[in-house]
Amino acid sequence: MKTAVALIAAGLVAILLGIGFRTVWAPPETLSASYSAGESTAPVTVIEPAVFGVHDERVDISVEADGEFLLAVGRAGDVEAWVGEAAHTAISAVDGGQLQAEIVEGEAEVPNPAGSDLWVSEETANGSTEHRWIEPAEGEWSILLAADGKQPAPATVTVSWPNDSSTPWSMVLFIIGALLAVLGLALAVLARRGGSDAGGPDAGSRIGHPEAAVAGASAGSAAGQRVRGRAETVAGRLVKPVFAVAAAGALAATVLQPARAAESSAASSEAGTAYPVLLDGQLNRILDSVAAAVAAGDSAQDAKELTSRVGGSALTLREANYAVRAENSDVAAPAPVAAEPLRTAMVSTTASWPRTAVAVTQGKDNQVPQVIVLSQGGPRENYKMVEAVQMLPGTTFPQVASEAGGTAAVAPDAADGLLHAPKDALELLAANLNGGKNADKVAKNTFTDQIRSFQDAQVKANENADITFSRKVAPDSVRALKTADGGAMVFGYISNVMSSVPAEPGATVELSDEFATLAGERSTTSGVDVTYGESVAVYVPPTGAKEPVSVIGVAQDLVDAKIK
Template sequence: MIGNILRFKTAVALVLLGLLTLLAGIGQKTFWAPAETVTATAPSGGSAAPLTVFDEKLRTLHGGTVKIHIKGEGSFMLASGRPDDVDAWVGKTAHNTVSGVSEDGKSLQLDHADGEDSAPSPAGSDLWVTTENANGELDYTWTAPADGDWSLLLAADGKKAAPASISMTFPNDTSTPWAIPLMVLGALLMLAGAALLVLKPKPRNGKGGGTAAGGAKEGLPASPAPEGPEAKTGHTSQRARAGSAGAAVALLTAAAVGGTGVAAQASQSPAPSPAATTAAAQESGTPVLVDAQFRRILEQVASAVNAGDAAKDAAKLAPRVGSTELDVRKQNYKIRSSVGSYEPRMPVRATKLLTTVVSNNREWPRRVMAVTQGDGNVVPQLLTLVQASARENYKLVGATPLQPGTTFPGINRGGTETPAASDKSGLLYSGEEALSGLADRLTKADSTFKDKLAEGKSSPYIADTLAYQKDVVASGKNGKFSFSHKVDPASTVVFRTADGGALVLGRLNFALDGTPKNSGDKLTIGNDAAALAGGKETSTGMVLSFAESVAVYVPPAGSKDPMKLVAATRGLVGAKFK
């Protein structure tokens, strides 16, 4: 009798304990479940600064989508860019950095760096891949515009303090590693309690009462259980069930504890420092532009060139055109203002982009290329753009038509090396040697580079230039003429091609020097040159200056193939009398 009461109480206790354990597990999945997101706010009263940087590691701190809420007075902007680009643009300007989140997840960590109290407005910088403009308030979902790391820059106009009211909402860890084990354990405890209530000990000789198994009376030691098959089987079955239940609980508990331990270890792993991330980005050779960024820049360049061409106003070119291309177009406008028949420079179009070439050298100056062909382009043209420094935008420095029938060499669009002009490693010639060889060939009919450059139909510019110089001498009977083509070293750019060779771009300064043969003789120049020189005739001599934009393909070292002139053009940039 006492045994039955004890078994009943034990069964009830197991059922109640199991029910509580089950409810605890269910509670972790329902009313005790952690919030799906957690919001951290920037502390108030910090040091004001014109710029605020969001560290790249915050975007992936907890995985999933990060949302940012910003409040400020007046207009402000939030731009995304590569971490090293953001750092380079900020430079020595005083700034705050949102670098992390407090341990309780409620506060953003803000680091202040002293420096210059203002900066140019970051609006419109080519470094930004995306830009969000706001007035008073902004809700922003931080997503990566492309592979790799990305930082954010918050600013008003570079002079006023950047908005300080910032909150970031991160995905929260909603995992409940104990929920399932508790539910399983609770169910097992309830089953065990129910089993005690339902299952009764088998009485000896088929009779119940106060006699225990083996014939012992209540309160006396029991005799050993019989070794018959039935009794042995029942004993083994009960022990197996108990062992299975215990093993299951132990396994689930171990799994839960193990899972929690792994999670804790992962959350405590130190995040890489911004400097280490930046160094890794530079080391991996991340392309300096993504496609969308390049297209936007190219459209702005084309728009500036078209505006300048339409108005014949070089001032409209200044924001997006520089170096050789600015010199040539500026003089072209001047000549056309007095010589209506003078041919305009080839228009720049962004409507039909055939290919792009970007450097993975993240130092400045940065150089990129595009091959385009739009309305007004008889043949595709090679556009060379250069960004001189982080706070300057890309400018068009060369617009050079491809030679008729020329195939543009294959270059890795995902980013390619831009070796120094003097670097000959892996090449038949260095960039310097290639352009010097071309200059020598254009100057001398018997140049030693005659057989080292492909000519004829594939490179008609060489033959045309030599023919032009020959015609000048033949038509100027009363003058002495000399010609020179000299490399402008500062303009030389080299891009590695996919086959191990290189494409070398640069400028040659082409000078035509003429002097009368005898006293009293006069030299006459064309209307185009006269528009720059201020007259058509001279008895003392004259010098005409042309800027030649060229691109030469250099084969890899060991190749038996000659170099090839891929693109070339010239424009009159100066004329003067001696």
């Protein structure tokens, strides 16, 4: 009977413990970790990728500051590159319920990071903000916090995430408690039945026979022992599986931990994967900004309106066009730049700078599709349109889709599996435009036909002048991105100088209105150099291909005229 009572009591205790684990001792639903840099004067705070890995599903970032500040999300490498040598607070991980951080010494001021093309998203807040972390795409991401680049950055950060508030041991305790209680009750019933048999009708007949009474008692005791022994055996058989289940649960919990560690290790092994340097949203935002700057410049015929978003040959050609049109309204305006509809795009996966992205658009005012080449010179610079060429009739832009969502850049002087290195391909085209060389290496196209017709016409129309043409590829303008078939799209700028000198000493060379506008003279007896800019987009096939280099698009305009 004592054993039964003990089992029932143990069962009730186990059940009460199970209830306690689900109520009084239940774990919190949310965990958090905080950090405050106190009097830090660093202009930037960076929350690094490991912080967001504290939970797979949800991480909330709380930031407190004095005044307005920026919260920007960017690829971890981009954020690191933007910060550069600046002093900053690096919040690196969660350990022991605390955010681990380090204050890195460096530059006391940085440019205002607001509006950088590196950020996938950004938001401004005043005093405090709550940010629900959502990974923008595959890869490692960081959060950058800053005021204006001069004032101290926010450095009071709290990270919170859901806790595993499940209590599997409470259910185990409920089961064990219930089994123990039932077993105790069963033993109590068996014990009570044994007591009734000892005091039954046979008991009276044993009173006059002590030996029988003793024998009966002895038999009763033995029977009691046998019953108790069977009950304990049953208890052992019932309780052992319960502890086996509990042990299996503990083992499962132990086995799961290495599995998660292996998962984390596999994830970090993918850190070397090349990702496109721009997501779709970033590219669209940049194109909108470029199109707005070009529209403002074209409307005012003022190159100053372009400089925030236009550079390279695109700026050179438009700037010269504005100057000529200011004096001669008959000169055609350059083709407008449209941000949409976006027909296709090429985005580099090469993380180093300068970076390149290409968009093919055709707005309502564009007769043919336009290839817009964007370049970012460094992490603290924004992308600028460096070329805008019109696709030639009958041409097709190569397939650029790739599984990774981007494509590798090719160095100007590297063949990299191509029929020609990018710069060499442009040199072939330049020689072909000059005098028809390399006809077997450059596919026939309408641009070269028009150029040769123009050049022949200039020679015939100027009997009193000797005219020659020379072209030079601008080395810094060459950019190339791989296509899906292993070839590459190559973009660059060719400077074409038409030199005109009098055929005889003392003869006069008359200048056209456009030439005179740039040269500042109507005629010359010493000669004139007229420069045309030729932005080109060509396709270079992969090594082993039989087809030659193809001209896909061009933009040409008068750039300069100088008296010799």
